[in-house]
Each structure stands twice: as C-alpha cells, then as structure tokens.
Amino acid sequence: MKSLVPARVHLGPVTLLAVLTLSACLLVGGLPRAVQASFDEALHASLSDAAALQTDLLAQVEPASAEATLREPAQFAAGEERLRSLLPAPLRPLVLPPGRGTSHASATTYDTPVHGTGGMRYLNLGWLSDADRRVRWVEGRRPGAPGSMTYERESIPVFEVGVSEDARAKMGLEIGATRILGESDYAAVKVVGVFAAYDPADRYWTHHADVLRVTETQPPGKTDLERRATALISEAGLTRLNGDDRNLVYTWVLGLDPAAPTSLGAAEVKDAVADYERTVSVETPASGRYRLVTGLPGLLDGFLTAQGTARTVMVLVLGGLLAVSAGVIVLGVRLLSERADPALALARARGASLPQLAFAGAGPVALAAVPAAVAGHALSWLVPGPATFVVHAGPALVLAVAVGFAAVRPVVVHHAPLRERRDDVAAARPPLRRVTLEALVVVLALAGAYLLRSRSLAGEAGDDPFLLVVPVALTVAAALVTIRCYPYPLRLLVRLASRGRAAVPYLGLTRAARARPASVLPVLILLPALAVSVFASVIAGGVETAQRLAAWQATGASIKVTSRVELPAGVVDRVRAVPGVELVLPAQTGQVQLGYTGERAEAIAVDVAAWRRLLAGSPVGLPPLPASASGVPALVSPELHGRGTMDIGWQARTKLTERGVVTAVPGFFTRGKFLVVPLEVNARPSVNTLLIKGDADPAAVTRAVGGPTAVVTSQAAELAAIRDAPLTGTVRVVLRVTTGALAAYALVAVVVVLVIGAADRTRALAFLRPLGLSERQARGLTALEILPLVLVTALAGLVLGLALPAALGPGIDLSSYAGGVAVEGYAPDLAVPLLLAAGLAVVAGLGAYVHTAAGRRRGSGTLLRGGDLA
Template identity: 30%
Template sequence: MPSDRVSVLRLLRRRFGVPRGAATVIVVLAAMTALLISAAPRMLVQVTRDEVAHQVGQLAPTTRDLTGTVSAVVPEGGLAGLESSLSSARDQWPSSIQGLVEDGEVAVYTDPLRASPEVLGPTSPFADVQLMAEPDALAHLQIAEGTWPRAWSGSGPIEIALSADAAATMDWPIGERRTIPTAAAPLEVVLTATVRATDPDDPRWLHLPTVLTASVFDDGNRRPVAGSAAWIDPGTWETLDPPGTVIVWYPVDTVGAADIDVAQLLPAIRAIVASPLPLSEGGDLRVSLDSGLVAALGVAVGRTEATRAILAVAAVGPVVVAFSLEVLAAALMVRRRRQQLALLAARGAAPSQLRRLLALEGALLGVPASVIAAALGVLLVPADAGWVPVVLAILAGVVPAAALALALPRNLLAVGREDLGHGRGTLPLLATEALVVVLAAVAVTVLLVRGAGPGALDPLAVAAPLLLTVALALVVVRLHPIPLTLALRLQRRRRGATGLVGAARAVREPVAGTAAVLAMLVAVAIAVFSSVVLATVDRGAVVAAQRTVGADIQISGPYVDADRLEAIRGIEGIAAVAGLLRGDYLPATGPGGRVTAEVIATDVTALAAVQNGMVGAFPAGVADAEVPMQVVPSTAVTADLGGAVTAVSGVSAVGAPSIAEILGLTASSEFVVVGAEDYTTLTGKGFFPRTILLDLAPGYDAAPVVDQVGQILGGTFSVSLLDASTDEIRSSPAVTALRIALLSAVGIAIGLSAVAVLVVAGVTRDARSRVIALLRTMGMGRRATRGIVAWEFVPLGVTALVAGGALGILLPLLIVFSIDLRPFTGGGGQPSLFIDPVLSATLVAIVLAALALAVIGGVLTARATSTATVLRTGED
C-alpha cells in the first residue's frame, strides 16, 4: 500500500503543470483577479482624496473658510471674549473638523466714515475710513513708519494706522488730524503709523475690508473718493462702543482636507453651518457660519459615489468571466489528464483522494499568485481601504482549487461519446437557471426603484448588473442551439460536407458553454457600455457648460451701450453677438390671471443665432418690435397663467412656446423674454445689457477675441469660456479615473474573450481533431476543414455580438436610471443617454478584431494536430 501511494505521488509530480498552457491561464487569471480586488478599492479611496483636493483647491479662501458676519455691538468681554468663544466652539467640534480648521479669527469694523482734513489739497481725494479692530493685528503687520495706535482714553484724537499704500493714496501724512462727523459729536482721528503686511499673500486679508490698499472711486464728474480700513486699538473700540460688523472666520487647511474621510467630514461641516455659533456668554449674539466646502465636498462625494457604482458595473463582468475561465481551464486540465487520472483510479486511488490532490494542485497554482498580487496591490496603491479587500483578494486564489476538484468526472473509467447529450439539462440545473433569471429581474427592479445607496459601495449596485449579465448569458446559451438547428436543416439540403459537418458538430458539441458566452458577451457589452457611459458623461459636461456660459464666450460686468455692441460685432472671429439685460419686474397677463415676472431684454434673433445647436437654446423665429409684441415666457409663468401670455404691462402680446431657462443667465424662475425695442416701449428705458454672449466663427481662438473686447469695454469685467467650463468638469480626478477605468475594462474584457476562445478551442481540440483527421483521410482539403473549425466559433461570435450589444445598452440604462450622474455634469438635470457612433464603433471593432484573431488562433491550433497521431490514438 505504501508503495502504491509513493507511485501515485511520483506520477502526479511527473504530470504536474501539464498542460502548461491551462496552468498558466489559471495562474495569470488568479493573479489578475486578486490584483483587481485588492487594488481597486484602494484606488477609489485615492480618487476620493484627489477629488476632494481638486474641489477644495478651486475655492477662493473667502469661499472655502468657515466665515460669518453679523451686524451688532460687541458684547461684554470685547474682542478677547469673542476669541474665547471661537476657541470654545472649535473645541466642541468633532476631531476631524479640528484637524481641518485652524484657530478662529475675529475682527470688527464700522461703516465707511468720511475723514476730512482742515484743508483738502486740490488733487487729494476724499477719504473714507472704516475703523477696524482685531486682537492680533501686529502679528501679521510690520510698522513702516510711526508708532502703533494706543487705546483711546475718551478724550483727544483717536489714533489710527493705515497701510502705507492707503495713506499715500489718501494723501494723509503721519501726524495729520482729520475730523469724522457723527450724530453725537465729531470725532477727531490722527494717523500715528503706516504699516505693511508681513505676508501680503496671506488669505486672511481677503476676509477683511480693504486694508492693504485703498479703493478709489472716480466717475470723472467729481473729486475721487479713496476708501480703506484703519486699525485702532481694541481698547479704543470698547471705549467707543459703536455699532459695527463683526466678522469671524476659521481658516481651512486645503491640504488636510484630502486626508480626512469625506463621509465623516461633510456631515460635520453641514452640522456646523446649520447651527448658529454663539459669540456671547449668554448666547444673545450668534453668527451663522458658511463655507463653500459644503457644495464642493457634496460634488466630490457625488462624483466618487457615482464613479464607484459605475466601476462596480464595469468590473463585475470581467471578474466573473475570469472565475469562469479558471473553471474552464481546470476542465481542460482534467480532460487532458483523463488517461492518467483513470490509471490512478484503476490502481486503487479513491475519487476523494484524487479530488484532494487536484484541489492541492489548484491551491498551489492559485493561492501563491493571489497572495503576491494582493500584496502588489497594497504596495502600488498607498491609500488604505481596510483589510476586507485584501482578504477577498487572497480568497480568490482558492477558486482554482475548487474548480479542479469539481472538474473530476464521476466515472473516470467510463467510455462514451463526449459530443452527445450536451443539450439535456437536469431539473436542478434548469431550476437554478430559472432562479438566477428571477433574481436578476428582482434586483434590477429594486435598483431602478430606489437607486444606488449612498456612501459605501451598495451591494445591490454590484449584484444587479452581475445577475443581469449571468441571466442574459444563460438565456443566450439556451437560445443559441435554435438557429444552429435551423442552419443544420438548411445544410442538409445543400451540397458539400463542410456546412453539414460543421453545423452538426455545432449542435452536438457546442462551444457556446456558459463560460465562453460570458467571456465574449461581456467583452462586447463592456465595449458598448464604456463607450455609452463615457459619451454620456462627456455630453453631460458639454450641456452643463452650455447652461452656465450660454455661448462660446460670455462677458459680464459693465453696462454696454449700442455703439460698443456694434464695435464688438465688428471684431474678426465673432460670428454673432447677443446682449442680455435683466430688466424690471412687470405684470404679465394670461387666461388664468396675472403674475409679476422679470423682464429679460435681448436681441432675440441674435440670441437664437449665438445659441444655435446648443441643448436648450433660445428658440429661433421670435421677432422684435412686432404688433402685437412677441414674448417668450418661462414654463413657470405659463403654468401660473394657465396658458400663453396675452399682455405685458397692459401691452398686447403673443406668447411663443415657453422655455425652462435662458442659457448663460441666472434669472428668476418667472420671467418673460422680450426684444430690445419692445423693452424700451414697455419701460421707456434704454437697452444697456450687462451680459454679452459671443459666438466664435469656426477656426478662431477665444483669447485674442477677449483681448479686443477688453479694449472696447475698458474697466473690469469677467469672462467665461465654454471650452474652459467643459474642461473643468472633464479634468476632475473622478472623471479622469472613470475614463481610464472604463477603457481598461474594455482591454481586460477583450483579453479575457480571446483567452476564452483559445481555452474552449483547447477543450474541444481532441473531438475536433478526430473528426478532421477522419475527414482528411476521406479526401477533404484543408480549406474545407478550416470551414468546419469556423463553424464552432463564428456562430458564437455572432451571438455574443448581438447579446453583448443588447447588454451594453441595458447596463447604461441601469446607470442612468439608478445612479445620480449630475455631479459629473455640473448639476442641472440627469444627463440623457448619449451614444457616440464613432467611439462605439471603434471599441466594438477592436473587440471583433480581437475575437477574429482568437478564432484564427483556434483554427491554427486545430491544424497543428497530426492526423496520424489522432488515428493512432483512436486505435489505442
């Protein structure tokens, strides 16, 4: 008995690793799945951090920091008491917030007060100062000249300090006294120091009134007015005790925001913003804090959650296919070793012993590879996603052990035709397949009804596409023989053996097993799915940018007259120009009554031309200065009036079809759009728009056009570019990760489908080689035998193309109806499904090319088998 065991082990050692191709497939697939399972969650954590840093980094300090202002008298305790209140409030916040925000800062300042000298020079401006006190001003300033102001005793002049730039602009030398008129009695102030900022780029200066320089207002009709804040000692403020504005802020660490779990950070900040902060001991004085972090982190969370759900749909198919191919490769290994395994069984090896030995071999193939791959995933991606993904990645290496053990036939010594009986399903198998289909229908329905869950990865978002994919594959496997049977009947009526034999073999021993169908179907589905999702997200970004900008270029700020509008129209490279003016609120009348609506004045023909081709563009065909007047109401106005507008401010009007919004303009929900001349008729006012929309001619760059517009307008204005707004959405880390991951999923799916074809070719090689060898001895040529091989794979490819294309459309529909994609598109409505024909055709063509190469490889593999070897094996 011991000698038998030794011989069994020796024989296993001799046969270990044969066939090497199948063993290699198992090792590679085990490593790939383990690496994916280990690294993907960590990469999503890193993407979340990068997206948070990206969103927070785009905020200005005044928007990013926790900031609040309140108009009130400083409570008892003065500025020191306010600082203490800020510190106490911060101490009560969660530790995640305390690690993000710095110590609170506070300042208090008055409204602008006119400070007049005894004699004002002919070129000197009026001086408006805002008396301001802050507890630690000297920590951020250095004295350029003079001495820092002392506390006011209640008599004599009040000492102040100005920035050196502000003092020079106001023409105010040190030591000069000026008078501030007040309701009670005039106040005398004296400049005792000029200062400079220790760090002029410190964001704190953005929170305060103009302090480092003086703002100058000059309309050309009177003496200019220079305004600036002037520091006073905090004790002076307590003595004066004037009404003023208290501003508090907590600086936010932009770098630290990326290292905090956003799932904890966002609710904590929302709670702080929602609850007013007490500034006095009794809580009589409170201030509400605000921060753009709430919106920015909301976008970051929305994008990362949507990315996580989409990638779960994209990744679940390849992972399942990889497991299926491991099972298929295990079946190939057992089939190739059947003679050796039968010999072991004949020599007394029990089936349980053989299964344990096969499981041990599978564990040796899969577990080390999965352990190495899981460790590699941890090393490559430093972000921590917990220990669960690593454990699951290692457990993925157990799949080959189970696959090899279960692939052992029940009776190794039985002899029979392997190409018969494949279509007969047992009752338990049919019941299992029916259960999978029912579960898929239930999961998809529930996901569509309630949507993907927020926060951590929703199991339903993984289960629904997985079950849908497997269910569709099972249905395809069951339906696949039907057209093959019809083809066989057709081939029986034709001449030639190639079609007859090929169709007969395809029916008797179809290579369209579940694993092969899954692999090829998923390859096509992922290609279509990726192209549709990418096109939908990209299209949504374009639509969001169009909604925000309204044209290729938007200029906003100054009032623009007709001459300047005409000059802008003459700039080379501008195809159309339209001005938008938010005018007065006027009564609009309709069948159901009357409503006050905001009047938007524009050149309606030019606006339609500027926005031509955009989603939600202003409609063409509306005329200006017609009788009766034509207006374009908002959908809210139409709903309130119960029908079309019949008059505006008593002037008869004809209502055109309503629109939901005006691209590029933030207006009231209740508005009516009228022509520029009609607006003048209604109000008696001129048309001086503050928003200018420019449509670029093809081939022209925006930068030189904006420069020329700036020369015409002069002064300060803001510019928004359609391309820049679109690129901002597309360039976020979440969108970039989504694009890379989806394209990578296509590549993985293509590789798996090619492997599936080759492995299936290996599984059916013996039966195929036997048939081809016999046909060659009967005189069939090589070209005809290649046609027989093609009959095995071409129907499978056609089936996978049709079913995969259908699944590739169903999965994006599942995404659009169950996952919120608005964070990807800048808000607004959920983007509609969009198909890019070029991208979809390109990806599908790549898949088909890969499958064609795999089929050619299968054909070449079949031809490589020696006819003599096959016949000799049959005689043995």
C-alpha cells in the same frame, strides 16, 4: 501527490494561468486605487474652489454685556485654545494651527451706520488678529490707541482706523477725515491710513470681503446704492470696543486645510462637524454662548452625492471586470485540470482519497496562481491612491476562485472511480429543478429592472444595494437564456443543412448544437465582457455629449466677453478684426425693476435672431422672439410666465409683452426670474457683453477688448476644464482600460475554449479524414463548430450592453462627470463592440486554421484507439 511534476508537464496551461492571475490581480487591485485617488482629488478641488467662509469652522459669540467684553489679544488666544480642545478626533488633523492658512480671530461690528446718511452708508469697525501679515500700509500710518471727543455734549470714543483704497474712493474716507457713527450710541472714527492686501486673491479674504472692497446693494424702491465697508482698528482699540454701544461679534476661525480631508472619511467628517456644533453650542464662556457657522456639511453632502453616483458606475464596470477575469481564470484552471484528468482518474481507481484528489488538483494551480497573485497585488501598489477594502479583497477573491475551483472539480468529476461518459452523443436534457431555478432567476432580474426604474434610490449618495444587484442579475439571466436557447436555432440550421449535398455544414452545425457543457462556458465570460464593454462605450459617449452641452451652457457662444461696466467704444470693431472671428454680437445685461415694487429680475438685451444663428449647430438654443403689436416683445422665465404685459425699469420705464417662455439662457441664466429682450429696449444700449462665433484665440480677443474689467471665456476652455477634472479624467481612463482588458480576456477565452476542445475535435477530424475530408473542409468544420457560439454570445452581449443604461434608469446619475449636466439619451457607439465581435470571429477563424494545421501533422494511428475504426 507532488505538484511540481504536473506543473512541469503542463507548463503551457500553468504559464497561462499565472499570466491571467497576475493581470487580474493587478487590475482589480490597481483600478480601485486610481478611482479612489480621483475621488480625493475631486474633494480637494471642491474644497479649494469653495470660499473659505464655507469650508472653515467659525465659532461666533456676541458679548452680552461689558463684563463679557474681550479687551486683549491674549483673551482671544485663550478662547481659541479652548475651542481647539473641543474638536472631535476626525477634525483635529484637518484644522490648521493658529497663524496658518485662514485660522485667525477677529472682533467686528455690524450694521454700524454713518451718522447723517439716512441708512445708506455703513462703516463697521474690525480687529484682525493677523492683520500685520495680511495687509500693508500704502499711505498714512497704522491706527493707534483710541482717543475721545465731545459730540452733542457727550464724550464719545474716537477710533483711529485704516481703510482700503476702494473705501476711500467710494465712501469719501480720505486720510484725516472724521466720521460720526451710530444713531444713538455715538462713536467717531478718524482715518489715519490706507492699506492694501498682500494677496487680495487669498481665500482668507472671503471672511472679510468688506474689509477690502465696499459692498454695494440697491434697496427696494430706491435708486441710490447702499454702501458698506469695514475699517481696521488697532489692538489698543479693543479696549474701547464693547457690545453695549453697538452690534459686536467675536469670531474664531478654525481654518480647514482643503487638501487634508479624504473621500473615504468625508462622511465621518460631516458627522464630526455636527458633533462639534452640539458641543460648542453648550459651551458657556465668559464672553457668551458660542454658535458654530460653517458650510462644510453642505459641501460634503454635495460631494458624497456626486461620489455615490460616480462610484455606482465604477462598481458596475469594475465588478464586471472582476467577474470576467475570474471566469477566464476558471477556464484556464479547467484547461489544466482536464489535462490531468487521466492521471487523476487512474489515481482514484488505485484508491486515492477525495482530499488527495483535491490537493492534487489545487497544487499545480496554487504553484502558478499564488506567486502571480502576490506579484499582481504588489504591482497594484505602484498605482497612486488609497488602499480600500476592494484593493485587498479583489486579488484574494481571484486567488480563492482559482484554487477553490481547482480543488473542487477533481472531487466532483472523479467522485466515482472510472466513471466515463460521453457528452458529444446527444444533448443532455437539463433536470426540471435546474430549469425552474433558471426561470426564477430570469423573472427576478426582469422584476428588479422594472422596480429600479419605477422607484427612487433607497440609499443615500448612490449606495443602493438594489442598484448593484440588478445588473448582475440581468447579466446572469441573459447568460442563462443564451445557453438554453443557443441550440434551438442551430438545430433548425442543422435541418436545413441536412437537405444540402455538402456534409461540412451539417457536421459542423451538428457538433455546435451538441456542444459539451465545457463548450458553453465561454458564454458566462464573453457575454458579460461584451455587455460591460458596450455599457462602458455607451456611458462614455453619453458623458462626452453632456460635457459638450455643459460647456455651451456655460458660455452661450464660442467666446463670451463680459464686463461689470460698459465696454469702451470701438471694442466691437477691434474684436471683429481678430483672426478667426466670424460674428460679433453685442448685448447688454443688468438687473431690472419689475413694476414699481422692489421685485427684481435679471435681463439680457440682445438680437435674438442673430444669437440663434450664432448657436446653430450647437447643442443649445433659444426660441424665436416674435414681434409684438403692443410693447416690447420678451422671452420670460417660467417664474415670470403668465404675467402678460409688465412694466420694467432699466435705463427708462418700458412696457414688455410676453412672447415666449425660455427655461434657461445659455451662458447667463438657468433659474430664477430673468428676461430676454431686444437690444433696442434701451435708447442707447450700454454694451457690456459680446457673444462671438468662430475659432479665434481667446488671448487675442482679450488683447482686442483691452478693458481690465472684461472677462473672456471660451467654450473650448470650459470643455477642457470639464474633461480635465480629476474625477472625469480618471473615469475616462478606467473605462478605456476596462474595455481593453475585457477585450483581451474575451479573446483569451475563445483561445482557451479552442484548446480545451482540441483533443475531441482532433479525434473527430481523424475519423473524417480517411473518409475524404480535405484540409479546407476541416477548417470550415472547425469554424462552424465555434463561430455560432461566438456570434450568438456577441449579439446577446451587445443587446444587454445597450439595454443596461435604460434598465438602470434613475440609478445612473453621471452629472458629476459632465459639469453638472444630466446625461440623458444615451447614444450607442457600436464601434467598440463591433470591433470586439469581429476580433473574436477572427481569433476563432485563426484558431480553426491553426488547429487543423496542427492536427494534419499527426497521423490517425496516434489519435485513435484500437477498435475506433472498426
């Protein structure tokens, strides 16, 4: 049998099938690429935002003896070459070559005390292989070769060093100053220059934070600060730097390119790091045994967890889109196949074999679907992103469903020659075996939903097959229940309509209750389409609410000003004068001593009542701070709960009385030990924080503050940063595109169903028109035949979509879309589903009008066979 002739005769259904196939292949091929591209961008952003000390691979060794000491840069280069040769294949393209990025070698001492400071000053010595391109000398000169001097009747080395501006100011290391290092094996340093970094913000400096800045800590029980810094020495200084005299560590930094890893290879990279760590640990170079230091596996673990939960939601949404698109294509194939049924029945009666029927049914469909699938798949490559398995498998599955159904249906329908049957006389009773199977599906779906809520995830990073099967089972169960229960309320309405005088309601509802099997097929399309669209809108609403909560938790006010030092006098008045500022609340933050021990806690002194007014209308808040009869009232963290009265040391010793527990302080503390106390806890508050209410411009607030150490953050900026994150933005687009596509497919399904039943419906109207059926009554009868199915399915899809987030329970973790805040208490947004249901009803009504108008132009003689009116 030839395929071009049927395709040309039934050009309308063939064109519709081609358009549906092209759009489905474009969506199921393009959206996964976009999602995967967003995963890559999220991974790159995560690695770029992390400190290089976490992402890079650090091979470290402590020389055990003088023989293990490295004295020349060439020895470090040889060690790096050996370390790079041991890299596993997945890591080699990710590691930057020597001299690029953060890759370098270094030799540094640690815990090197300045003699006579009582352990409160430490000055370490460091050599950087790339210091020439990292720092510039602003005063003095570069360090030269070391010398010697006599100290306590011993000859000790004198290292020429350069220090940062911060070390010179805080540790008194002026040019020309000499300091003795150590408490037993002495060495001396002579400051000959002061340097500054070419780019202090470069990620490179996270490896050597104390080279640029002095590290200050407050030891327990002491009031003075402990200061640590690292001074730079020259290459010549390596000849006198050894591990016998002081704590010395050699480090080879293999810098990771943050933009090189991909989300698809993240798990492989994590495993490769573990393999490399084992390989390096057994390597025994002359300088000693290596140990690998890196935070990359932890970063990748966090990303894989976030990606897994994010991917779960995307699989649910895109899987629903794939199922709905395939279902609509099946309807289109059925429309084309039913048009060809008379010819196929005649061919079967004349001796055509079943394979010939299969080829005749699949041929026209293949002519339409294959070029459309290829074109859709090709267009999907215009979407940026990696090509995953789904990108290729999705279009292939769509094409296989279309051609396979087109080949199987004629074989099933025309297996017996000239076997005619009527499906509109009475509702067929389903066989017991089918009813039992359908009941089993419903029970298993409900049991799966219960088990999913009552247990934790079985897989890692969200890869739980159980989580992916349950939503599909629930959708199928809801569709089966809808199909089986749909006729019963209609039969009740038929009984009520039969008591009335109007014939149209009775006839329309009777035809709806006795619908052909093909007429209930839209349930399998409309129900998942509505359920997934409702699910997507509910998820989107929950994510937006959590994003707003995360932004407020990050700031604690519309605008927040923080500073490491006390803000200048008059800054509060200047900020109050900024247009848009409604309220300015001064506060003081700092670390306090608990009791007379080394235990510390974070504290904020603020007018709590005013802060509560500032937070009115926001999703965050604070409990009230009642007055205390004895001591200063305080809100404490759960870690400090139960201590009652406690002494703290801040600017002065103060007695606090616990008056409430607060789990988090918006904008400041989320875990650990912290306190909230009145601003008057200190006699003269050192205001270093401002909480601002209003819609003022953050840039104007920054100008009003004026201090170089002040940092201004706003709730609007935090919210924009969360929403503009690569993963969040892509998910928002995917949800919108999916909802729009599902709405379009649902409308197409209604139209196709109208067309599929057009012949039978027109024939029924042709019988009724000679009996006095008016055009208005014909439209009403057609609408009553179609609308009940649409409305019942819309209601079932709405209920299922609202129930899915609760049914999936702990399996859905959307915190990666909402700034790390858990998305809870999904608030249903009924705008999208109600609009979609209304659209379906309107399309059904328009279809009824068009159908009756078209049938009016055809005479009864052309619609009825001889003897039909007898």
